[in-house]
Amino acid sequence: MKLYKVETVQQLNTSIEECWDFFSRPQNLQTITPDNMSFEIRDFDNKRMYQGQIITYTLKPLLGIKVSWVTEITACVENQYFIDVQRFGPYTLWHHKHFFESTANGGTKMTDIVHYALPLGILGRLMNRLVVKNKLKTIFDYRHKKVEELFNSK
Template sequence: MKVYTKKTEQFVNASLEECWSFFSSPRNLQKITPESMGFQITDFDEKNMYAGQIIQYKVSPLFGIKLRWVTEITFVKDNSYFIDEQRFGPYTLWHHKHFFEPTENGVLMTDLVHYALPLGFIGRIMNALVVKNKLKAIFDYRKVKVDEIFNTK
């Protein structure tokens, strides 16, 4: 199984508490996800993030095909980091770490994703042709939306 890595960093013009409050709320995920993903939370206990929390979504990442995606929040350290992992969905492995570090310029937000695709060789081809570009587009969109929300003050 080939495991891929996607890392992004962005400065957020906000206090650590403001940043954490926004990003640790599953309610806000839709605000920073491209409409083209057809992202919709279908089951969620309406609580702020905690270890063990299960969140269910529907997404349409390719060709409008609706997929069910279930993630679990596996670790949370308030005002520092959290980790979500796929329990059911399109990836063989999805492990996403979100780090928040206070700096002189606001908060350095780092996303580190490790992911793997099913189907061996075909999955590697799909990553090269589609998936890595789709993930880049999603994180590029998030950067723009986060800038609009926090960095235009």
């Protein structure tokens, strides 16, 4: 199994508490996901993120094909980090760490680290090279832009 990694870092001009307030609410994931992916949360317990929380949703990542995805929050420390892991979905492995660190100027450094693997061996590696890697870049670029609008345009 070939493992891939995506890492992004973003500086936000807001407190760690305000960042945590936004990112610890699963429903806000829709706000930072491109509209053309038709992201829709199907089920979660309307609580802020906590270890053991299950979130189910659908999206259309490629070619308009609807995919179901189940995520579990496997670790969560308020104002510091949370980790979401795909339990069911399109990846063989999806492990996404979200870190929040206060900065000297009263802002927040937000770091995302995703490790992922695709099914189908060499075909999966080819799909990553041709499609998946670029799609993930587009998604994270969109997210970066939306987060800039939300936190850095004030």
